[in-house]
Amino acid sequence: MVDLVFPVRGGSVPTDHAYPLYGALSGAVPAFHDAQQSLRFAPLTGVRDEAGRLRLAPWSRLRVRLPAEAIPNVLPLAGRALDIAGARVALGAPSVEALVPAPALESWLVTFKHGEEPAAFLAATRARLTELGVAGEPAVRAFESGPRAGEVRRRVVRVSGAAIVGYALLVSGLTAEESIRLQECGLGGRTKIGCGFFLPAREAK
Structure with a gap:
């Protein structure tokens, strides 16, 4: 890829x-x-x-x-x-x-069915990563500055009028092989419209 x-x-x-x-x-x-x-x-x-x-x-x-x-x-x-x-x-x-292997990857938005709340979202994320053979540690991204600093980055994408809820996601502690696999496979639902698309993480976003 x-x-x-x-x-x-x-x-x-x-x-x-x-x-x-x-x-x-x-x-x-x-x-x-x-x-x-x-x-x-x-x-x-x-x-x-x-x-x-x-x-x-x-x-x-x-x-x-x-x-x-x-x-x-x-x-x-x-x-x-x-x-x-x-x-x-x-x-x-x-x-x-x-594709460049990196120890940490991030996606602007990952969605899972019944994963609207952070705890359920992270549980679904860990389960899917295990299925992919990826042992990295997932974390919901938070705003790092501004009036919403510290709040999780809950995001919504609208598809044919329906609001799909997800979160900005960081996955760290990846081996080079795991990093490439996650970039190639993506994660979660709605990957055809840009969700679950991973890139090497920046220190701040």
Whole structure:
């Protein structure tokens, strides 16, 4: 598995844009909608504002995780303009990045059925990690500064009008093999719309 990383240009998109982005990507490349295809993506990067918008910046990217042999299927996205919840976003020419093992990984949002409360969420996380053969230690991410410092990062993604609740997750104490496996497999539900997508953890987020 590798990451195909597209530069993104545009104004702003809703902060909760995972499902509209999935629809736009599926319209351009139907393989995104195919459950048999191992295509996953992370939500766009940018700067969050107080109005529930994500402002795209010169460093904004769309990251698609896929088998190396599937890269040609996704290349039609290069130079493509997408409509994401009424916002026009243009994709540039992509670069290919190998997955990098890291002792700690994080995901912006992981969801489990009946995992709306932190204790139930962590129990489901540990069970799934065990199934994957990953012995890392999960922890729900908390806000590190601002008026909500110390509060857990409970997040919601809306799919066809339904609110799906989950949490920002950190998994630490990983071996190199476990780290790559977790990045390749993802975790939890709604992985086709960007949930459970792991990247090497930053010290603060």
